[in-house]
Structures are given as C-alpha cells and as structure tokens.
Amino acid sequence: MHKKNTFLQKLKAWVNGEDTLLHADEYIAKRKQPQPKQWLRSPSVEKIKSNRALYSFLCVLVAMVFITIMMVVVSELPTFGNASNPGNNEVMERYLEKGIEETGAINFVAGMILDYRAFDTFGESNVLFLAVICVLMLLRRDSKNISAAEEKEIAEDEALDAVDHKSILQVGAKYLSPVIILYGIYVILNGHLSPGGGFSGGSIVGGGLILYAAAFGHQSVQRFLNFRTFTWISVGCLLTYFACKSYSFFTGANHVGYTIPKGIPGHILSAGFILPLNICVGLIVACTMYGFYALFTKGDI
Amino acid sequence: MTHLLINYYEAASVILFGIGFMNLLLQNNLIKKFIGLNIMDTAVYLFLAAQGYITNRVAPILTHGIVDADYYINPVPAGLVLTGIVVSVSVTAFSLALVQRLYKHYGTLNMDEIMRLSREREGE
Amino acid sequence: MNWEISTIIQMLMVVFLIACAIGVSVTKNLFIAVIIFMGYSSIMAIIWVFLQSPDLAITEAAVGAGVSSVLFFLTLKKVHALKGTREG
Numbered sequence A: 001m002h003k004k005n006t007f008l009q010k011l012k013a014w015v016n017g018e019d020t021l022l023h024a025d026e027y028i029a030k031r032k033q034p035q036p037k038q039w040l041r042s043p044s045v046e047k048i049k050s051n052r053a054l055y056s057f058l059c060v061l062v063a064m065v066f067i068t069i070m071m072v073v074v075s076e077l078p079t080f081g082n083a084s085n086p087g088n089n090e091v092m093e094r095y096l097e098k099g100i101e102e103t104g105a106i107n108f109v110a111g112m113i114l115d116y117r118a119f120d121t122f123g124e125s126n127v128l129f130l131a132v133i134c135v136l137m138l139l140r141r142d143s144k145n146i147s148a149a150e151e152k153e154i155a156e157d158e159a160l161d162a163v164d165h166k167s168i169l170q171v172g173a174k175y176l177s178p179v180i181i182l183y184g185i186y187v188i189l190n191g192h193l194s195p196g197g198g199f200s201g202g203s204i205v206g207g208g209l210i211l212y213a214a215a216f217g218h219q220s221v222q223r224f225l226n227f228r229t230f231t232w233i234s235v236g237c238l239l240t241y242f243a244c245k246s247y248s249f250f251t252g253a254n255h256v257g258y259t260i261p262k263g264i265p266g267h268i269l270s271a272g273f274i275l276p277l278n279i280c281v282g283l284i285v286a287c288t289m290y291g292f293y294a295l296f297t298k299g300d301i
Numbered sequence B: 001m002t003h004l005l006i007n008y009y010e011a012a013s014v015i016l017f018g019i020g021f022m023n024l025l026l027q028n029n030l031i032k033k034f035i036g037l038n039i040m041d042t043a044v045y046l047f048l049a050a051q052g053y054i055t056n057r058v059a060p061i062l063t064h065g066i067v068d069a070d071y072y073i074n075p076v077p078a079g080l081v082l083t084g085i086v087v088s089v090s091v092t093a094f095s096l097a098l099v100q101r102l103y104k105h106y107g108t109l110n111m112d113e114i115m116r117l118s119r120e121r122e123g124e
Numbered sequence C: 001m002n003w004e005i006s007t008i009i010q011m012l013m014v015v016f017l018i019a020c021a022i023g024v025s026v027t028k029n030l031f032i033a034v035i036i037f038m039g040y041s042s043i044m045a046i047i048w049v050f051l052q053s054p055d056l057a058i059t060e061a062a063v064g065a066g067v068s069s070v071l072f073f074l075t076l077k078k079v080h081a082l083k084g085t086r087e088g
Helices: A007-016 A023-030 A045-050 A052-076 A090-103 A108-116 A118-139 A148-163 A167-189 A198-216 A218-222 A227-245 A274-297 B002-006 B008-026 B030-052 B075-106 B111-123 C005-026 C030-050 C054-078
Strands: none
Touching (some): A052 B008, A090 A108, A108 A118, A108 A274, A108 B075, A118 A227, A118 A274, A118 B075, A167 A198, A198 A218, A198 B075, A198 C054, A218 A274, A227 A274, A274 B075, A274 C054, B002 B008, B008 C005, B030 C005, B030 C030, B075 B111, B075 C054, C005 C030, C030 C054
8 A cells, every 4th residue: 555645646545446545534523513602602491491480470571571572553543434544555445346246246355355366265274274184294193103002092982981971961962964965055056155165065064064064983984084085086176176277277378268157146056166175275175174084083083 | 442352363463473473482491382373373373264254154174055255254274274284284293303302412402592502512 | 442232242252262271280189171172262253253254263163162172182191191090
C-alpha cells in the first residue's frame, strides 16, 4: 500500500475497497464538538411542564392575552345586525337577486353550495370519504392487530349482548328508526326547496341507521349495507358528483353552449343538477356516519 | 363596553374560543382535549354566522315570492359554516380513532403519562 | 340597545352556552362531560334558529348532538371509562 497524496488517489483507493483515510474521516475525527451556548438555550418545554403551577400560569397568561386582543377587536367591529356591514356586500346581493334565475333553487344556501361553489362541496365529500378510510385503517379488526386479552373481552361482550334483551330499546327503535330515516330522506329530497340538504339529511339517515344497528345488532344492517355496498355507494356517488359538476370543463368554462333545464322553481323536479347532487352527498354522508359507528363498535363495516 | 354588549354574539364566541383553547392546553385527558377542540370549532362558527345576521330580515329561503336582496340575510356565512360542521365531525371521528389506538398501546389517556411511557420505551 | 324579549332570550342562551363550556372544563367525570357537551350542541342548534339559519340548525342537531356524541360514548366504552361496563 503506497502512499497516496492527492484527493483523487485516495478516492480511487476507497472505491476499490482499500483501507484508506478520506479527508472527511480525518475531519470528523479531529473536529471539535460544538459547545451548546448556555446563554442562548431556551428553557425546554418538558422542564416547564414538570412544574405544574408554572405551566398552568403560563397557559392562562397566553390565553388571556389572546382573549384580550380579540375582545379589543370585537369592541371595534361594526354593530351586530346592521345591514350596511362590510360583510354584506355585492356578493350577497348577486346570490339573492340572480340566484333563482341562475340555479333554480328556492333555498339560496343550497343553490350557493351546490351550484356556484359546487367544487367546494366536492372537496368536502372527499374529506368525509378520506376520514372514513383513515378510521378504517386505524380501527379495522383483523387477525394482525388484535391481542389475546382483547379477543377475550370481545367474546365476553358478545356473550353479554346475546343475553341482554334490550326490550325498551328494541320497541323504541322499531317504531322510531323508520320515521327518522323517512324524515332524513325527506330532508335530502327537499334540499332545494326547504332548509336542509345533503349534509343534514344524510346525518339524520345515518342517525336512524345507528339507532337500528344499536337495537337489533349489526347483522340486521349488514343485510343491506355490507362493506361491498358501502364501497360501491361511496365511490359511485363521488364519481357521479364529479361527472355532474365537471361538465363545464368539457363544454368550456362558464356553462357555455350547454344549459340544463331548470324547471319551474318550487317544484320537486327543478333546479338542474342540485337534486341529484343532494342525493349523492346525502348517500355519502349517511354511509360515512354509519361507517364511523360500525368501525367504532365492531371494527368492521 | 356597551359595544361589547351590543355585539354580544361576537364577544361570547371570543370567550368560548378562549375556554376551548384553555381546555386544549390545560387538560391532561385526551378526550377532554378533543371536546375543547370542538368548542373552539363552534365558537368560530358562531362568529361567522353572527357576522351574516341582519336584524328584521328572514332566512335565505324564498318567502312570499319576494326576490329582493333587502329582504333576506346574508347566505354566504351559512354556506361556509355548513361545510365546516361536517368537516369538524370527520376530524372528531379521526381523532377519537387515534385515541383508541393510543389507549390500546399505552393503556392510559393521560397525556403526560403517554409521553413518559413513550420516552421510556424509546430508551429501552 | 333595544331590550326586546327575543334579545333577552338570546342573551340567556349565550350565557347558558358559556356555562356549559365551563362545566365541560371543570367536571372530573368524562361521561358527564360528554353529556354536557351534548347539551351545548343542542343549545347551539337553538341559537342557529335565532340567527335565521335553519340549515345550520338541522345539521348541528343531527351531527353535534347526535352522531358526534355517539362517537364520544363509544370511545368512552372502548377506553373503559364508563361505570357499569368494565372499569379500567
């Protein structure tokens, strides 16, 4: 092993696998450890947190400072309920005056969120779908993420459930859940005519399904909503929504050259795409709410 | 001070936001922390909806066939809050699922305890 | 400042809302905390009606007081914080 002087020679030797010392190794061996500067080091969070009283005091202080700043801002805000507030500007006037003509929906809020800002709502349906997928990943009960103690606990719970008659709950659910689900469907279908719409109606339908499942067990709901149907409904509704609202991309922006029949405002079959979109959103929300419940109790849909 | 009394919805939403924030900082229990987060959510919604309200006007749904911007309240905050409420419930569900996993792993809901246990297990 | 009856009722509602929020913070029992939070959501639904937003009222009543509380209760059961089931 002859002496190597230049950097290139050393590098060649190192690549060939010889035992050599690179500049970097020398530097690492020789360098001085940087000393932590005492006067610059901020107090660590753990140290403060170990002193409970100091931590509480600091938290209350920070929160109070925030509240004081926001209170000063609120005391300078324009008066509550005044028609000439800066928030009530030409955007609102446009929505209220041209809304029925352009969207055909009597409920201005439904016309706004499902026609003017429909992509907003599409993103939100995606958020719901993503949330249920994340919960599915975290809580799905399969052979790999279950311990023996838990299995025993689940078996005990199921045995207790089988003995428990739940008479009051079952009688209540038998008469209440059809009414609740029917009301939810009414709210979804009348979303463009009266208060409500996809989100609220879907949550009500989901609540009815939860009541039914709590009283009669998961098997009774699984007859019509198992994992397969759940996936089909969610994905199908998201794709339908996308197809309905992306027509303005395919036909040129701003609905040029393609008008959907609006119908007579006030009739159930009116308002263009708002009714199908409401149904899509309602189905997604109902599936999501029931999916949360099923995953939280049984660990499977 | 009288202005705060007139803007009582906004003032209350600021107080609620503060309560939720303190819950988030001071509570050790994770479930209480998430209830605090939900209170903060609703405080922001209350503020937004109060900004859109106008006295002596009706909800933005066509009544008596009147198409006039001076007859209805502002529909924009209602649309924003409607989307916010549903997002907040999905965030709640996701965080509660995380809480269940944490409990499964550490056997406790106390935040300090979880931090201590995780540091110990890292040290092992 | 006009002191109509509806203004006074709304102020009472708001005060009740703040009381509920403080109650959630100070109570030790998690079950009671979730119940109080349910009440908070119901009061919030009434306030949406006063603020002329019926859409929000329906959604808040279904989501806040219904589904979200159910999820909290299920989590409490899972973490063994409910009396009568299996105390941790």
